[in-house]
Each structure stands twice: as structure tokens, then as C-alpha cells.
Amino acid sequence: MRIDKQQIATFNEGLLAGHTKRFEYISSEIDGVEQIISKLIDFQIGIPSWALGAGGTRFGRFHFGGAPATLEEKIEDVGLLHALNRNSGSISLHIPWDVPKDYAAIKKVAADSGIKFDAMNSNTFQDQPGQLLSYKFGSLQNVDKAVRKQAIEHNIEVIKHGVELGSKALTVWLADGSCFPGQLSFRNAFNNTLESLQEIYSALPEDWKVFVEYKAFEPNFYSTTVGDWGQSLLYTSKLGEKAYTLVDLGHHLPNANIEQIVALLLNEGKLGGFHFNDSKYGDDDLTAGSIKPYQLFLIFNELVDGMDARGMNHAKDLGWMIDASHNVKDPLEDLLQSVDAIMAAYAQALMVDKKALEAARANSDVAQAQEILQNAFRTDVRPLVAEARKRAGGALQPLTLYRQLGVREQLIKERGVDSQTTGL
Numbered sequence: 001m002r003i004d005k006q007q008i009a010t011f012n013e014g015l016l017a018g019h020t021k022r023f024e025y026i027s028s029e030i031d032g033v034e035q036i037i038s039k040l041i042d043f044q045i046g047i048p049s050w051a052l053g054a055g056g057t058r059f060g061r062f063h064f065g066g067a068p069a070t071l072e073e074k075i076e077d078v079g080l081l082h083a084l085n086r087n088s089g090s091i092s093l094h095i096p097w098d099v100p101k102d103y104a105a106i107k108k109v110a111a112d113s114g115i116k117f118d119a120m121n122s123n124t125f126q127d128q129p130g131q132l133l134s135y136k137f138g139s140l141q142n143v144d145k146a147v148r149k150q151a152i153e154h155n156i157e158v159i160k161h162g163v164e165l166g167s168k169a170l171t172v173w174l175a176d177g178s179c180f181p182g183q184l185s186f187r188n189a190f191n192n193t194l195e196s197l198q199e200i201y202s203a204l205p206e207d208w209k210v211f212v213e214y215k216a217f218e219p220n221f222y223s224t225t226v227g228d229w230g231q232s233l234l235y236t237s238k239l240g241e242k243a244y245t246l247v248d249l250g251h252h253l254p255n256a257n258i259e260q261i262v263a264l265l266l267n268e269g270k271l272g273g274f275h276f277n278d279s280k281y282g283d284d285d286l287t288a289g290s291i292k293p294y295q296l297f298l299i300f301n302e303l304v305d306g307m308d309a310r311g312m313n314h315a316k317d318l319g320w321m322i323d324a325s326h327n328v329k330d331p332l333e334d335l336l337q338s339v340d341a342i343m344a345a346y347a348q349a350l351m352v353d354k355k356a357l358e359a360a361r362a363n364s365d366v367a368q369a370q371e372i373l374q375n376a377f378r379t380d381v382r383p384l385v386a387e388a389r390k391r392a393g394g395a396l397q398p399l400t401l402y403r404q405l406g407v408r409e410q411l412i413k414e415r416g417v418d419s420q421t422t423g424l
């Protein structure tokens, strides 16, 4: 299935009158519209390969049909998203779920849809068929050196696949930790993990980064060896300048101030990238912006502010990826919604009146500082985001067009109702 430019143009034509009215209105209300639009056009969000099939909870999985059965089909799905919104220009692969068999062929499928390869993800949180040693009691932290070695070699293997595809980063997320007090020595687990990460780090190509992702709990429920941003920062600081902390929004304890974490990591030059999602309780897979859109905006406000302060390029200098997948929505619709929410939060952050905010802070004018942020957050920026999409060749309303074109029905016809995907 392909979505061609003509289908998008015809669709946009029908919505143009209403859109133009709304866009003109917002253009008259805010400053620097053109600059904001060009930043929105540049901004690309990586789609996780494991979110393209219906997501699983640990209790069950409900299929939608037409799931991508091969890596080529996964890339094609991301190509469909990108054709619709022009902000989903990369895919983040997961090994061993997405082992590329023919690099040239995979690269061609990606290039045909304008898709690049974002960070590669390793997996030492599951045992794979035929695997010699088990990760039941951890991988990089394991008390058994042979298990650690196996996990290190897996990560090096993942880097090799990534090099062939043109990726520039490795994300390491570890399930390592313990379920009960006494099960492990915190210090030994930390030191083993650091030593293992150092070996992986030494296999990184010159122009690569390694992202160390933290998670408060699950699947281990007493301790996690990379459990929070402080621990991740310890590892990445000790590893060196190619190592960065990755923030997955759903990996914090409830009510954590993620925007403050982001600000400080950026300030230290140690923020590497993002896994966007949302969370109400202890989950980490809900659609970005579906529960706490104000938090997402506040995070982007810190990102824009901190990146500008360091002279960073918003689009290029951090890894922007989604890590969300749910099991009651069509996964492609879910991803369109996530991208849209991220773009809206970014647009709102770009329109914050920085000078006024600085002045309010300088005067300790608390109410005014809050007003400034809330004014941006309460502005309906959808016409701005839609205009950016239209100018980049995307649809004014991606989700509506997705449905009108019957994309899911078409994928079911092509791949079958029972097609199985690899992943979580």
C-alpha cells in the first residue's frame, strides 16, 4: 500500500478554505509564525518498530489484522505515517525482533519512503530461542561473567547491524535489577553493569552515541540497576562523551518532575534523547499527550529553552523517538495521534514569550510567569501544525485521511487478518 501525493493534495483541497481561515487567525495572533513553521517542518520523530503491531499488555493482545510480518513491512508502515504527516521520517529498530537479512534491500525500502534509521535497541531482557545462557537474573549486571559477556556481545552485534544501516546510536534499556531485598548487592550490580557498559562503549564507532535508558520498576519490582536519571547519569558520566541519558516519559515514579530532570540533564550536556509516551499510573505505553498534555508542553518548554541556550539544533542534536503502543487502538492511528501531540507541544513551546518570562522571573512575578506558560499551552496551535504538514507535502488531517483511504482495510487485504508481527 502506498499513499501518493495526488491523494493527499485532493484531500487537502477539500479542507483548504476552513484551514486557511484558522491559519490566518493564528498568524495574526502570534509572532514569528514562519520561523515556527520551518522548525516544525524540520522536526522528525522516530517510530519504534515494536509499536506497529497491536501492543501487548502482560494480560493479552488483541490484533487488528494487517500487522507487518517482516522488517520491510514495518518500514513500509512507517512510510505510510510519514507520507501522511511528514514528521515520522525514521524508524528505531530492535534486535533480535528486526534482524536485517539483506542490508541493501532494507536500505532501499527505507530510502523509497524517505525513512532513516534512528537508534538501534538491544534486547537482553528476554531469552531468545537457542540462547546459551539465561538473563533470568540480569544481563550486564549478572553475577556470572559468562552471562555478562554474552550480553556485551549481543550489544556489539546490534551496533554492527546499525552501522550497516546508517544508524548512529545504540539504546540500552536493561531489565536488570532484583525482585526481593537481599537478592543482589546493589554495589556489585552497579559495578558489573558499568564494566559491561564500558566494554560496549569501547566498541562504539567514532560518530556514534550510546543512550542509557532508565526505568523505575518493571519487570523487577524491588530494585532496578538503571532505575532513575541519577543512576543513568552516573553511568553516562563515567563512560565518556559519547554516552548520554535517555528519558522515557513513562519510566518515572508517579508525579516525578520530568521537565526539571530534562532541564538538568540538558544543562549537563548529558541528555541524549527521548522515548515519548504517556502514563496515568505505572504504565509506559499510552499515547503521547493523551493523559498529561500540560506536562508534555512543559517538557518541550525546557527542551527548547535548554537547547537554545546551548546553541543546539532542535531537529538534529537529540534523538526523538516514540515508545508507546496500545492494544485497543489501531497502532498506526495511535502513532499518528502521538506524533500530532508531540508536534503540538513543540509548537506551543516555540511560541512561549521568552523575554516576558525572563522579566517575570527577574521580578519574582509568579502569577505572570504562570500566565505566560499557560497562554502558550492554551493556544490552539493545530492550524500551525497543519500548515507545516501541508507545506511539507503531508495531509492537513492525517488521521481523517488514513481512515478515508481505508489504509487498515487495505493492509488486511494485502497481509491477511492473522498476520503476526515480532515484538513486545
Ligand code: LRH
Residues within 6 Å of the ligand: 094, 121, 173, 213, 215, 248, 275, 284, 323
Ligand atoms: C520496556 C520498554 C523500554 C524499551 C522498550 C524496548 O519498558 O518499553 O522502554 O525502550 O521496552
Ligand code: MN
Residues within 6 Å of the ligand: 173, 213, 248, 275, 323
Ligand atoms: Mn523506552
Ligand code: MN
Residues within 6 Å of the ligand: 248, 250, 251, 284, 323
Ligand atoms: Mn518502557
